[in-house]
Amino acid sequence: MRPIKIAILSLTHGHSRKYFQTLKENPNLEWVAVSAETEKIKDVFLRGNYGVPCYLNEQEMFDKHPEIEAVVMASSNDKHLEQFKACAERKINILCMKVPSFNMDEYEQMMEMVEKSGIVCQIELELHYNPVMARIKQLVSGNELGKISAVNATNITLSPVWAFPWQNNPEQSYGKRIQLSPGDNRFRGGALADHPHVFDMIRSLTNSEFDYIYAEAGQNIRKDIQVEDNLLISGKMKNGISFLFDPSWSRLEERLEMPGPGWEIYPKRMEVNVSISGEKGVLLADCFGPNVYHNGAPNDRYTVQYTYFDEWIGMMDEFVDCIRNKKIPRINLKWHKETVEAMNACYESIASGNVVYL
């Protein structure tokens, strides 16, 4: 197979670095360029010695590299629409970060652009390529638990806002500045906007859509950020399965500008734990465990050192397959729309204090 010539845009997303190794090692990809939003980001990238040219201007990158066939859109959410336009015009395939837009008019525009241009657009929801999640899907679809009654899950992390400040900027994260609820001095675009995975997972596991959702935000753990950092969500799917989600930034972090060792204060910086109850029994799962553990450098704190983060391999394999064989990705814009609508319903519920029907 002829390798796909691929570029990364912006480099402002927290997941950017996860692509570097995959783009280097996957023989079906040829990493040809990146664009960085600032000189500082460019300098940091160049220090990594990846041997890939870095541009401060996307247009210039596209002009100098007409061979680019696909991009990883590693940018803040407010940049996505313009980048979609640029890519659709050039027939460049898109791997978009987890929330293309919270504005459903914009979202429709994106769907139209993709449809008209005939490009592949895959959404980066890497949990689909996690081996523990694959096991959970196998057990559920194999009826090992019988009829499912409840799916509860956490998607708990530290807060990335110190390293990726756009995630503390409501306009850049949510698309506009909307007060979390009347009288609240916080705005939409925080932990919830960062964590679509569990919403997507339950749809995929249960083959059902959301019926109603209730969400409530707690007092912020970090008093000095302007978006929500913890919340709880409950509700029911249309087939009667109940759920309780915790998508909070409830693990404290060192306020590093550059993520790295010692970022976490709580030992495990990220967890996705799932519990499923069915008529035949119960399943408990940790999608990112077991691991190894230490209390060494740099901070002498007990720390989880993760042993696997291979999701990007499977995800990029699917992206390549869809481009070369003209397939539609599993996580495409149409599929993902209901997930984004459910997240918006959570914000509505927080604002109103009521259950929201979808």
Add this chain to the structure above:
Amino acid sequence: MESLKDQKDVENSLMDLLEKYSIPVRGPIQLFGSFKPDVLDLQPGYEFLESWKENNQVPLLTWRMRRKFIELKKIVIDRVIEEPCLFRISCRSSIDKWSLSTLLYREMDLCEFIGNGKIVSVQAIINDSDIANLILKLDNGILCSIEISTQLPQNSILQDRHEVIGRRGVASDLVVDTQVAQSSVYTFTKQGEITYTDTDMELFGFDSDQIDHIRAAFHVLKNRELIDEWQQQHKHLVVLLNSVFESGKRLEKINLETELIYTHETN
């Protein structure tokens, strides 16, 4: 539920990986079975303890592919744990899957792999063919214990622990306050408690030992220079294994100042 993967599946998945990553294969290979001339034989090193044809048989140190051991080694190499002094290993399994020799072979290799040194002395207490307790020293000064047992009931999951203790920090593959390895998925149904630990999406559905075998074979075919390195390590491990049983028999600590020169100290 899916059926268990067999030897053919293991071989096919290796070929798929080689094709995916464009790794050329020069001549016929096998992952199982007895010696065949002109076939590159890629099996876990302990399979060659009885007889070994150096030209064709590559002893795979398959456990070195397991992520937890790669990360533990990285913690030591990257000096996250500084100045390691003590290394505590335990490994317990059932006799249907492992023997004392095969477990010792694995764990002594892991001791050197994670500890980043070579074993220079060994003192072993052995009970029949079931139990071995070793006190060893690496050439970088780390003192190590290895506890081996084959007395778990048949079909048990292997229970192991690897803990490195340094002047700065401790690293372990067991989480604090636990005695047994965690799994990623637990189901509680009429069938009782069933656990699953899936760590490799490219090889989803294979058990951990099968994954290690496939990954190790892929690794040496991708990095051919490793063949010689692992063959040398196999010879070294065979010497170590003999030293363990000799130490157990004589109740002596055996110093291995070099591969070939032994001195004996009476306990």
